[in-house]
Structures are given as structure tokens and as C-alpha cells.
Amino acid sequence: MLKIKNLQVKVEDKTILKGLSLDIKPGEVHAIMGPNGSGKSTLGYVLSGREGYEVSGGSATLNGDNLLELDADERAKKGLFLAFQYPVEIPGVSNMEFLKASVDTVRDYQGKEALSTVDFMKLAREKCKAVNLDPNFLKRGVNEGFSGGEKKRSEIMQMMLLEPSLCILDETDSGLDIDALQVVADGVNACRDENRAFIIVTHYQRLLDYIVPDKVHVLSDGKIIKSGGKELALELEEKGYSWIEKA
Amino acid sequence: MSDVIDSYVKTEYQAGFVTDVESETIAPGLSEEVIRFISAKKNEPQWLLDWRLNAFRLWQEMDEPDWAKLDYPKINLDEISFYSAPKSMDDAPKSLDEVDPELIETYNKLGIPLHEQAVLAGVAVDVVFDSVSIVTTFKEKLAEAGVIFCPISEAVHQYPDLVKKYLGSVVPQKDNYFATLNCAVFSDGSFVYIPKGVRCPMELSTYFRINEANTGQFERTLIVADEGSHVSYLEGCTAPMRDENQLHAAVVELVCMDDAEIKYSTVQNWYPGDENGVGGIYNFVTKRGVCHQNAKISWTQVETGSAITWKYPSVILRGDNSIGEFYSVALTRNYQQADTGTKMIHLGKNTKSTIISKGISAGKSSNAYRGLVRMSPRADGARNFTQCDSLLIGDQCSAHTFPYIESKHPNAIIEHEATTSKVSDDQLFLCLQRGIGAEKAVSMIVNGFCKEVFKELPMEFAVEAGKLLEVSLEGSVG
Numbered sequence: 169m170l171k172i173k174n175l176q177v178k179v180e181d182k183t184i185l186k187g188l189s190l191d192i193k194p195g196e197v198h199a200i201m202g203p204n205g206s207g208k209s210t211l212g213y214v215l216s217g218r219e220g221y222e223v224s225g226g227s228a229t230l231n232g233d234n235l236l237e238l239d240a241d242e243r244a245k246k247g248l249f250l251a252f253q254y255p256v257e258i259p260g261v262s263n264m265e266f267l268k269a270s271v272d273t274v275r276d277y278q279g280k281e282a283l284s285t286v287d288f289m290k291l292a293r294e295k296c297k298a299v300n301l302d303p304n305f306l307k308r309g310v311n312e313g314f315s316g317g318e319k320k321r322s323e324i325m326q327m328m329l330l331e332p333s334l335c336i337l338d339e340t341d342s343g344l345d346i347d348a349l350q351v352v353a354d355g356v357n358a359c360r361d362e363n364r365a366f367i368i369v370t371h372y373q374r375l376l377d378y379i380v381p382d383k384v385h386v387l388s389d390g391k392i393i394k395s396g397g398k399e400l401a402l403e404l405e406e407k408g409y410s411w412i413e414k415a
Numbered sequence: 416m417s418d419v420i421d422s423y424v425k426t427e428y429q430a431g432f433v434t435d436v437e438s439e440t441i442a443p444g445l446s447e448e449v450i451r452f453i454s455a456k457k458n459e460p461q462w463l464l465d466w467r468l469n470a471f472r473l474w475q476e477m478d479e480p481d482w483a484k485l486d487y488p489k490i491n492l493d494e495i496s497f498y499s500a501p502k503s504m505d506d507a508p509k510s511l512d513e514v515d516p517e518l519i520e521t522y523n524k525l526g527i528p529l530h531e532q533a534v535l536a537g538v539a540v541d542v543v544f545d546s547v548s549i550v551t552t553f554k555e556k557l558a559e560a561g562v563i564f565c566p567i568s569e570a571v572h573q574y575p576d577l578v579k580k581y582l583g584s585v586v587p588q589k590d591n592y593f594a595t596l597n598c599a600v601f602s603d604g605s606f607v608y609i610p611k612g613v614r615c616p617m618e619l620s621t622y623f624r625i626n627e628a629n630t631g632q633f634e635r636t637l638i639v640a641d642e643g644s645h646v647s648y649l650e651g652c653t654a655p656m657r658d659e660n661q662l663h664a665a666v667v668e669l670v671c672m673d674d675a676e677i678k679y680s681t682v683q684n685w686y687p688g689d690e691n692g693v694g695g696i697y698n699f700v701t702k703r704g705v706c707h708q709n710a711k712i713s714w715t716q717v718e719t720g721s722a723i724t725w726k727y728p729s730v731i732l733r734g735d736n737s738i739g740e741f742y743s744v745a746l747t748r749n750y751q752q753a754d755t756g757t758k759m760i761h762l763g764k765n766t767k768s769t770i771i772s773k774g775i776s777a778g779k780s781s782n783a784y785r786g787l788v789r790m791s792p793r794a795d796g797a798r799n800f801t802q803c804d805s806l807l808i809g810d811q812c813s814a815h816t817f818p819y820i821e822s823k824h825p826n827a828i829i830e831h832e833a834t835t836s837k838v839s840d841d842q843l844f845l846c847l848q849r850g851i852g853a854e855k856a857v858s859m860i861v862n863g864f865c866k867e868v869f870k871e872l873p874m875e876f877a878v879e880a881g882k883l884l885e886v887s888l889e890g891s892v893g
């Protein structure tokens with residue numbers, strides 16, 4: 169589904185990703201761990217088409233499409249979803265309005281019938297409940313005044329609404345209390361199916377107890393320096409990163 | 416992001432066509448003769464001619480003000496024609512059927528159908544084309560409620576006592592350079608009178624259009640809401656795209672008697688000039704209302720047009736417990752300049768005012784809020800709340816805030832909040848990542864920023880105003 173080959177990315181003339189390769193098949197969950205500043209968020213941004221990230225080499229395809237030449241909104245419409253590490257506020261734009269616009273464009277692109285406002289609201293309320301958010305959040309501005317944990321749950325709610333095929337979750341577990349972590353994990357698990365893949369960026373092995381990954385990768389200084397099964401996460405928790413980085 | 420900013424710069428103006436009607440337009444320049452001509456054209460009584468001539472004499476002693484944060488060459492009044500009217504108006508049409516079809520078509524194109532059956536349900540319209548009013552709809556229906564809604568040139572003849580009593584009562588003749596000029600040469604505009612205790616049964620609306628080249632438009636609107644009455648009024652404005660700058664200097668006076676309420680909304684979309692700053696309307700407008708006891712005046716404006724906007728809709732809170740409100744959205748793009756705001760003059764006890772101003776600047780434009788809150792020594796228990804927010808799109812535009820506070824009462828409460836923000840790359844990217852295109856994203860963010868003001872507009876016009884911001888972006892993201 170997602171094939172990344174030898175990807176090299178520069179930000180403001182500084183090389184951040186230095187030849188990263190990754191192959192993700194439908195239905196798989198890949199966890200990416202690694203020290204601060206190693207390039208995890210950069211990977212999410214460059215895959216989703218954020219401006220300011222210059223690809224200086226390599227390739228990335230999603231379901232056969234060359235991702236790197238598509239506009240950011242095209243990539244989203246093709247089913248790529250990024251849950252942000254730091255969700256931004258858009259004052260005055262209600263979640264309802266924002267999500268309706270989002271769902272409408274994505275559905276339209278995928279040739280699905282438009283949802284009536286009533287059906288949309290029903291669906292949105294349902295997804296709010298699934299992540300334990302009061303449906304009144306739909307009336308509030310996008311992330312406006314949300315607590316850290318509420319922002320993260322709202323990202324998962326959006327993911328559930330859009331039913332993407334590739335979900336990249338950038339530290340969605342950071343700043344969550346134990347109950348919220350469970351809620352987020354349940355949300356992700358409920359979305360798992362054979363056609364959908366996940367990249368889960370995290371610093372904590374704990375999340376992977378709830379969302380059991382097929383593979384775990386260690387990203388360090390712009391490269392994947394080790395890959396393994398879910399045991400790798402446990403090992404990292406115990407020993408830190410230095411033992412691999414030195415190896 | 417830069418593409419989206421460009422789109423703000425490369426906007427198409429949708430109302431920029433010219434109507435081909437034969438017009439009678441007098442030679443450019445201003446003199447006593449011109450004033451006598453205008454007055455004669457309208458068959459005015461002697462008192463009004465004298466009033467105009469008096470204003471002209473006052474005006475000759477005045478200088479164009481230069482305190483605003485606006486930069487433009489001195490306006491050459493010798494190049495402006497002060498009167499223009501479609502020829503077909505010579506024998507004024509008695510009904511819509513007699514109105515020149517070219518004119519009806521003009522308004523259809525602008526989305527303002529004049530046939531009553533097609534008109535927005537519940538809105539009566541007075542239509543002013545260059546210097547004359549063409550038609551007023553729903554006159555009979557309004558008359559049943561005792562409401563007078565007609566061109567001011569007609570009111571002068573039919574309701575001379577009302578006009579004589581209130582004309583110039585809120586904005587004195589010698590108020591300021593542009594208002595005084597208007598007194599001398601005003602062409603047409605709307606007159607509204609709502610009798611005691613009457614709630615006007617429909618929205619009233621005036622639609623102004625400048626068509627002729629090299630003409631100025633100097634309309635004058637007078638609204639009198641008698642005791643305990645209520646009216647909601649809306650004005651809209653457009654003009655063709657032309658390379659020369661055209662002057663628009665209007666005066667609006669509101670008289671709000673005890674317990675009455677006037678809600679005055681403006682959607683100003685005069686031609687703003689092209690992307691190089693060529694052409695566009697110079698919009699110098701004086702709008703003021705006076706509130707008697709327990710009365711309320713609410714100004715709501717959405718200003719997206721004009722090369723230059725100089726405008727400060729104000730409220731004199733004369734009566735105790737009266738309320739003044741000002742809600743404003745001003746959008747400037749390309750080389751547009753806006754210096755706009757309000758004055759709240761608290762004279763009575765327990766008077767309250769609210770000011771919410773949202774300035775959006777893009778391109779190389781300049782957007783300034785200028786507001787005065789004055790608390791008089793007898794304004795016991797008066798309070799004001801002001802909130803001024805600026806939103807910048809791109810990094811070549813500017814936003815300025817000039818709040819003036821004069822409090823002569825120790826207990827008066829004045830609160831002022833101001834913020835400046837940018838449409839951030841983060842916000843834009845969040846929208847894109849959710850599949851929402853760049854144009855839609857920017858207009859959504861801008862609309863969100865304006866929400867507090869849009870909710871004050873009558874329903875139909877809130878939708879209209881939202882669309883206006885969207886239209887600005889249409890089809891231009893590269």
C-alpha cells in the first residue's frame with residue numbers, strides 16, 4: 169500500500185530524512201519510535217504534502233500513486249490521514265462546519281453520495297461518543313479552547329469520520345490520561361481492517377500494549393536503523409536508543 | 416500558502432460591468448450654478464436651495480481632512496460631474512413596467528430582482544442609479560402600516576415638514592468637508608419614517624449603483640424611527656470597473672426616538688480598483704445616529720470594496736439607557752486602504768455601547784480601525800466594550816488600531832481588547848490535510864474570524880456577506 173524508497177528530505181537546506189525506506193501492506197500497523205528530533209514528524213508532513221519540505225531524493229507511492237507530486241488536499245482525498253502532534257486552533261470555524269466541508273469533499277472525490285446534514289450530524293455525534301467527547305464539541309470552534317487530551321481525541325474522531333486508508337498518528341498518545349489512552353486505542357482498534365494501514369509514532373511502549381503493532385521501527389537521525397516485531401518496543405523501553413545507535 | 420495569498424491579490428470583481436443607457440450628465444466642476452441646476456432638476460422648494468447654497472458657502476471655507484491613515488492624491492473636483500441620470504428618468508416612471516429594461520437587466524445581473532414577486536420575501540428595495548432613485552418596491556404594502564419609504568427627492572415634496580425638521584439635525588451642515596459637500600450637491604437617497612409604535616413589517620433596503628464615468632455619487636439617507644418603533648434597513652453598493660477613481664461622499668442620518676430601535680446594515684462592495692491599484696471608488700461617508708431615551712441604534716457593516724474607505728458610523732447616546740452598537744468587517748486587498756471605525760458619544764445616564772471590529776488585510780493593503788469613545792460628565796453608569804481584531808494574510812499588508820478614549824466621568828466603565836493574528840500555515844495545512852481546498856480553507860478561516868459580526872446581519876445578508884468573501888477568492892488559486 170505505502171512504499172517509501174530511500175526518501176531524502178530537506179527543510180530549509182538542512183537534511184532531515186537521509187534515505188528512509190518503508191513498505192507497509194494493507195491491514196498492517198507499523199510503529200515508529202525514535203529520539204526527539206530524529207525526523208518522525210517530518211516523515212508525516214512530507215507524506216501528507218506540507219509545504220516547506222523539499223524532497224531531494226527517493227520516492228513514495230500510495231496504492232500505486234506517486235504521492236510526492238500530489239497536492240496536500242489531493243493526498244487527503246486519496247485516503248491519507250495525519251493526526252497532528254500539535255493540533256492547531258481555527259477560531260470561529262465550528263467543528264461541524266469544518267468536518268462537513270472535509271467529509272463532503274472527500275466523499276465527493278471518492279464518488280460517494282453526499283451526506284445530508286441530518287445524516288452527517290448523526291454520524292458525527294456517533295463518532296464523538298466513540299471517543300468519549302461531548303457532541304457539543306461539534307458546535308465549538310476547531311480545537312478552540314480544547315484541552316490537550318480533547319484535541320487528541322478529536323483527531324481520532326476525525327479519522328473515524330473520514331475512513332482513510334492510510335492513517336499516520338503522530339504522538340496521539342502524548343498527554344493523554346490513562347482512560348483517554350484506552351479510548352484512543354479502542355478507536356484505532358475499531359478502525360483496523362484488512363484494507364487500512366497505520367503508522368503510529370510514539371515514544372511509549374505502553375500504547376503498543378493496547379494497539380499491537382505488526383512491526384516496530386527505530387528512526388534515528390533521518391534513517392530507520394532497526395526494525396523488528398512488537399518485542400522491539402519492550403527492549404527499547406528497557407535499554408533506550410543508544411545501544412542500537414552505537415551498533 | 417503564497418499561492419493562496421496571490422489569489423487574494425488577483426481577485427475578479429463581479430459587479431464591474433457598465434450599463435449602456437443614455438444619460439444626462441452635467442459638465443464636470445462645482446459652482447453655485449451646478450447647485451442651482453441640481454435643485455431645479457428636482458424642482459426643489461426655495462428653503463432647500465437656500466440650505467444647499469449655505470452649505471456650499473461653508474464648504475468653500477473648508478479643507479480636505481488629512482488626519483486619516485490614507486494615502487491618495489488630492490481629489491480634483493473640477494474633473495467630477497455632480498449630476499447624472501438616465502434619460503429615461505426624465506418623465507419619472509410611475510411603475511416598474513415603465514422602467515427602462517436595460518436598468519432592470521442591470522439589477523438582475525447584480526442579483527437584485529426588481530419585480531416584486533421575485534424580490535426576496537420580506538424586503539422592500541429603493542434603487543438608486545447614479546444620481547436618481549429609479550424605483551421603490553412594496554410602497555403600498557408599507558403604506559398600510561404607515562411606513563414611509565421613498566426617494567428623499569420625493570419626500571421633500573410629499574413630507575416637507577418631516578424632511579425640514581430632521582435633515583441636518585444629526586450631521587450638522589458644517590460637520591466635515593465631505594458631509595458639507597454632500598449637503599450642497601446631494602442627489603438622491605432614501606427617506607424612511609416609521610410611525611409611533613410601529614414595527615416595520617419588512618426589511619428595507621437601498622441599493623446604490625454608480626454607472627456613469629467621471630461622476631460622483633452623493634446620496635443622502637434619512638431615517639426617522641418615531642417613539643417605540645422598530646426598523647431594520649440594509650444598503651448595498653456596487654460600481655463598474657473603471658480606471659479613474661470615482662468619488663462617493665454620502666451622508667446617513669438616523670433619528671431614533673424614545674424606545675425605538677434602528678438596525679442599519681451595510682454591505683459595501685464598490686469597485687476596489689485593480690490589482691495594481693488603478694481605479695476604484697473613493698468612499699468618504701458620514702453616518703451618524705442619535706438615540707433618545709431607551710433607544711437603540713445598531714450599525715453593522717461589511718466593507719469589501721472601494722479603493723479608499725473613510726467611514727465612521729457613530730451614535731450619539733443622548734437619552735438615558737440608550738444603546739449604541741457597531742459591528743464591522745473590513746476586508747482590504749491589493750492596494751485598498753481603509754480607515755474606518757466608529758464614535759460612541761455617551762451623554763445620557765446608563766448608556767451602553769459595544770464595538771466589535773474585524774479588519775482583514777491582504778496583498779499590499781492598509782487597514783486601520785479608528786474609534787472614539789467619549790463619556791460626558793453626566794453619563795452616570797455608562798459603559799463601553801470595544802474589541803478590535805485584525806487578521807493579516809501575507810506579509811506585505813498592514814493593520815493599525817487607533818482607539819481614542821475621552822472619559823469625563825469617574826464611574827464610566829470602558830473596556831478595550833485588541834488582537835492581531837495571521838492566517839497561519841498550520842491552520843491552512845490542517846484544512847488541506849482534511850481534503851479542504853486552499854480557496855475554501857482561506858475563506859472558511861476568514862469567515863470564522865468574522866463570525867461575531869456576520870451573526871448581527873439579517874439572515875439573507877449574512878449569507879450574502881459570507882459569499883462575498885468567497886467570491887473574492889474564486890478561481891484564482893494558482
Ligand SMILES: Nc1ncnc2c1ncn2[C@@H]1O[C@H](COP(=O)(O)OP(=O)(O)OP(=O)(O)O)[C@@H](O)[C@H]1O
Binds near residue numbers: 184206207210
Ligand atoms: N521548519 C523547520 N526549520 C528548521 N528545522 C526544522 C524544521 N522542521 C523540522 N526541523 C528540524 O528537523 C528535525 C526533525 O524534526 P521532527 O519534528 O521531524 O522530529 P521528531 O522526530 O518528530 O521529534 P519529536 O519526537 O520531538 O516530536 C529537528 O531537528 C527539527 O529541529
Ligand SMILES: [Mg+2]
Binds near residue numbers: 209210253338
Ligand atoms: Mg514529532
